Amino acid sequence: MLNCYRFTRTIVHLNTLGSVLVNHHRIERRPLEQQQNFYCNTSYDTDYEYKSTFKTKSVLDRDKKKTSVLTGQERTTKSDTANLSLLNRLGLLQKGLSGFSNETGDNQDDGNLTNLMKKKRKKKNVQLQSTLNDDQVKDNSNITLNTNDNNDTIEYHPSLSSKSKSKSIDKEDDNNSIVDKPKRKRKTKKEKELELQLLESSSSSNKSGGITVENEEVVLHPSMTGDNNHSSKVKRKSRKSNKINEQSEQDQHNVEYQTNIDGVIPHDVNWLINNQMTMIDSPIDYTSSDIIIDQKQQQQQVKKISTTTTTTKAPKRVVHKPMDENAIRRFKEWINYRQQLLESIPTQVDLPDLEDAPLTVTPENAKQSPLNQAFPWDRFVEGCNRLVFGNERLRPLQSDAINSVLYRRDTFVSLPTGGGKSLCFQLPAIIDSGVTLVISPLLALMFDQLSKLLQLGVPTCALNSSVPVSEKKKIIKELLDPAGCPYKLLYVTPERMKTQEFIDILEHLNNTSQLKRLVIDEAHCISEWGHDFRKDYRKLSKFREMFPNIPIVALTATATPKVELDIKQQLSMHNTINIRGSFIRSNLKYEVRKKSTEPEFCFNDIYHFVNRNHKNSSGIVYCSTIAECESLCEYLTDRGLSVDFYHASLNAAQRVDTQERWITGKFKIVCTTIAFGMGIDKPDTRFVIHHSIPSSIESYYQQTGRAGRDGKLSDCILYYNKNDIRKMLKISTMGIVAQSHEEYQKIMESKTENIDTVTSYCVGSECRRVSLMEYFGEETKPCKTMCDNCTYTKANHYFEDDDNIREHERVYTSRFNYGATKKSKSKSRRYISMDDEEDEVD
């Protein structure tokens, strides 16, 4: 029998938490010596691997001094570089780089490379000329594109050529990778000397004054900037350039290829508020490290329509998606805008006072809330939201949440599904310095957010079981880099928190003042009373003990008051600011339909509903079992709909792949168990159908919350019959972990109560919206037009027959017997839910 452990609640004395909240009422710059400024420099090591490193000020004593716009103090200049090692991993650098300088204004693509080359020419021993002629580019094929005036160093080496499409640098563990990577090549002595000279000259040549935050070059692929001439010009120029260093044909080819890269955006986006106001650099790679199954594996992938489940090997993967052009444009604008803002910021900024006491902000009191006042970061928030995320404005309560997070207060955010909770921590993470640690319960959810952030250009990484070992090692190395970590957000599953290796990483980040906050997404998973309880979420309660000064941000869309209290207690949140929005989703139409006991009838009904109303729209159909999932998928596919299935028996790679294909519209309808859902953000999802009843109202709200996230009218249909009650009861009590019979019974009671509530919802005749909101403790008026009960007065005849009511009562009253039966077999037993998603920790 499996031993089972129940996590003991950790009690943290409140007095140890006194220092948790950083009450910084005044932002002042520290003396220069005290600042922990990290400077980024990119170079490649002897193995010709690109390397992006941050260096502390003390390390970079060779760097030039600049005058801060904020203080007038002289400061060491910083390097703003692409995260080349990340790029390298994603297979970009083999294609070369092209330059675009944003400092010189937009649409100056011709000038971009030229600017880079200008800077490069300053290096003594490369003998580059300082005018814009064809010769400028001649050494393009050489080792570097160094922009040391701005300390933007982008290096390129001929060995990383398109021709040398050899195996990946990561080849040792990415055998299945579909990314071709360049072959390593030993540097010649000459090259080494040249490189050394370049580095020396780069570190000694910068004499510009100006502002501290100066490195904001945006390097783009010409095709992305719409300048096709650029490529050809560079090619032409590079062909002429054979004077300085003799380059091989391969090198020349590299120059050409250099212009064909998807691009790279180095930037710095950190505004450090921890008693100083400065910017640190953050190398960035705007490619998306989407994790997909490699081609071979895809081919081998077992046809999904089958009764047996597939067990292909774990994901090996990386494919990068080009960045969205609008995102690039916005990002450039953001950099310019931020630059302007920084120039206008005074050297000292007062933070408004916020009482050190719990505070609740709701839509009703938001206007009078102390969070609704001017904060020094307001324009940064506005600019970042508009330019990085492409949103016109913040939604109600988002700005309160962001202010609270930036003020470094413990923050509990409960906004409706699709309410924009992610922005409440992602935006502060970008504006603030250091790393934001995000706990995310599902690989799919993590993948979704990671992919989006990378596409937006935000340096983000994830550590989970689907990340190949080689990449994991690299990420860990970067996180542990004594000189500084390049990422703004680090996503992990709760399981990772229990490994000593990861705790060491966190300790390192904390000791170097880089760990800025812990974010717990889908925080209801921490509560046993929550609908998606995950035992490893419980372990997060240790975080406060380990890092008492790090603020905690918990977010959920489905917390009842009881769950909310439990979350805060578990996490030892202190003087929490609660941001509480209305749960109403006014664009969702709710309907409950009677489900026939004949599976085919229900399948047929679903088919007709979709075919009639949402033939070409995306939607989700939730089923209670894997078998149901697959047979419904088969049925709908046979009838000509575009369908696939998703459930916990698929391995991580298959799940990621299915999710990605659904999100990108490769197929329209996903038949799934509850393994799919939390956090899935496909705005144009027009319907969510529950083929079987959900295990709780929270689950139902969460799952239907996938629909209509773009604000457009969407349908939520729930099929209900009495058999499903018993079936769901069985399923939802399978995963119970209990140490004693009493505990088991307690959990059983809670689970059955949840199902009772769902049943009441189904058979009830009051407005669906009112019923749902009542559950979350919110009062509202009947929707009148948005549910079956309001629109069809007789709709519930089906559920008022004696049979159903009797069955409902029988199940309700038999629940204690059910627990007792289990007890007789075993006092302590662990049942594994088939939909349990746990991250394998290696």
Ligand SMILES: Nc1ncnc2c1ncn2[C@@H]1O[C@H](COP(=O)(O)OP(=O)(O)OP(=O)(O)O)[C@@H](O)[C@H]1O
């Ligand atoms: N201020 C905003 N303006 C426009 N769109 C926004 C804004 N904030 C968020 N969004 C968009 O709203 C959608 C939902 O956001 P998000 O995924 O953060 O919701 P959520 O609250 O986490 O929902 P769930 O709990 O259901 O996962 C996303 O597509 C996001 O881009």
